[in-house]
Amino acid sequence: MKIRIKLGGDIRRLQNDISAAKVTKVIADVDTELGELTKDTTQKMANRAPVDTGLLKNTISDSAHHAGALHWQILANLDTVPYYWRQNFEHKNKRYYVTIPVNEAEMEIVPRLQRVVDKAW
Secondary structure (H helix, E strand, O other): OOOOOOOOOOHHHHHHHOOHHHHHHHHHHHHHHHHHHHHHHHHHHHHHOOOOOOHHHHHHHOOEEEEEOOEEEEOOOOOOOOOHHHHHHHOOOOOOOOHHHHHHHHHHHHHHHHHHHHHHO
């Protein structure tokens, strides 16, 4: 996925205000925001998931994983929950419990990261 962040305002002021420390802090803040978005998404998925034994819901709610700087993943243990994807597309009442939160996150990511970058400058 390609993400574009726009910086508005005076470019000279921006150039004078850039420092390695500030860039490092912005990267850390963006990483934190990505983590929050990932956790929000997994929580929405878990809340929407069908519940029989609770295994599916618990597996999803614990699936946000920080894989490195600016790299967050949603990891599902498909071995313990073999019907994970099938339920997403075929469940009568809880259909798209994964798809809807992921689509919402896709719409939120640019504005949320834009706010973090704008706050720095």
